[in-house]
Amino acid sequence: MNDDQIKTIEQVREFLTGTSSVKFSPCSKEGCYKWIEGILIRFGYRSRTKTEKGLLLDFMEKVSGYSCIQIKRLVKKYLKTGRIKRRQRAPKGFTRRYTQEDIRLLARTDEIHGDLSGPAIKKICERAWRVFQDAGYERLAGISVSHLYNLRRSGTYRNIRAHFDKTRPKASKIGERRKPNPQGKPGYLRVDTVHQGDLDGIKGVYYINAVDEVTQYEILCSVERISERYLIPVLEMQITQFPFVILGFHTDNGSEYINKRVAGLLNKLLIELTKSRARRSNDNALVESKNGSIVRKHLGYGHIPQKWAPLVNEFLINHLNPYLNHHRPCFFPEIKTDS
The missing domain is CATH 3.30.420.10 (Ribonuclease H-like superfamily/Ribonuclease H)
Structure with missing residues (x-):
């Protein structure tokens, strides 16, 4: 959008009045952030009155398509830093706290101790790290009982500790x-x-x-x-x-x-x-x-x-x-x- 001709607050008011039924959508976030920053600099947002600031906020909200809360958040960022720049980074997502080596160590521990219950194995891992200073159990020492069972259900664990119960005879109900x-x-x-x-x-x-x-x-x-x-x-x-x-x-x-x-x-x-x-x-x-x-x-x-x-x-x-x-x-x- 070419808005170079809009230079005064009165022109902003006339623009809002004449485009009440028109909707705008920005082409990209980077371009929209740059446009909002330019509007704030061009109209001297810091020195405007409360009424004029309200008109500028409505103008930016109308053209950008952002919500009022988002516009105020960007303006606050401009007032604090003097710029509106998008932080472009991919989300970190969920990182795995327990590695494949931890799962293999848990499988060996279960095999040595005969597949004890979750609380018993958790206590063994705690003692291995805190009492005997075994560095391999450092992460497993803080594992919860519920997540220990999650690791037991993982594919890595099942490949190491595959266990199949024999078919149990069932009494016939006939006769x-x-x-x-x-x-x-x-x-x-x-x-x-x-x-x-x-x-x-x-x-x-x-x-x-x-x-x-x-x-x-x-x-x-x-x-x-x-x-x-x-x-x-x-x-x-x-x-x-x-x-x-x-x-x-x-x-x-x-x-x-x-x-x-x-x-x-x-x-x-x-x-x-x-x-x-x-x-x-x-x-x-x-x-x-x-x-x-x-x-x-x-x-x-x-x-x-x-x-x-x-x-x-x-x-x-x-x-x-x-x-x-x-x-x-x-x-x-x-x-x-x-x-």
């Missing part, structure tokens, strides 16, 4: 951990899996042994594998083989039974699923004893290839199960109620 109480009613099964041995790392057939707790009625079947594909059809068939309604299904904590597919099958049939309690080996003792007295006695311990599972299952259903339930005597408990 209830308790011993079933049939109260003398048939329909509460005890179920277990028996493996027919390995041969050079090759698995043999598996037996699914289901025994009723009260009547000792037993259904034994064989499968190639204990995966859901082979196990679910056999369990459905086993349940239909019993001559009474099945009310309970108790097993150990094996994943072949404690899974969503088996739980869904039993839930559809309104059968209660329970599983053995921890460190209670007697919870499933009935079927465990049947594994030895029936399965191992009649089928032995020798390896039977998995491909013969359908043929073995046919033998069990047509011959062994009828013999066990109709021709082979066995002991069973009698329930007596005290008077």
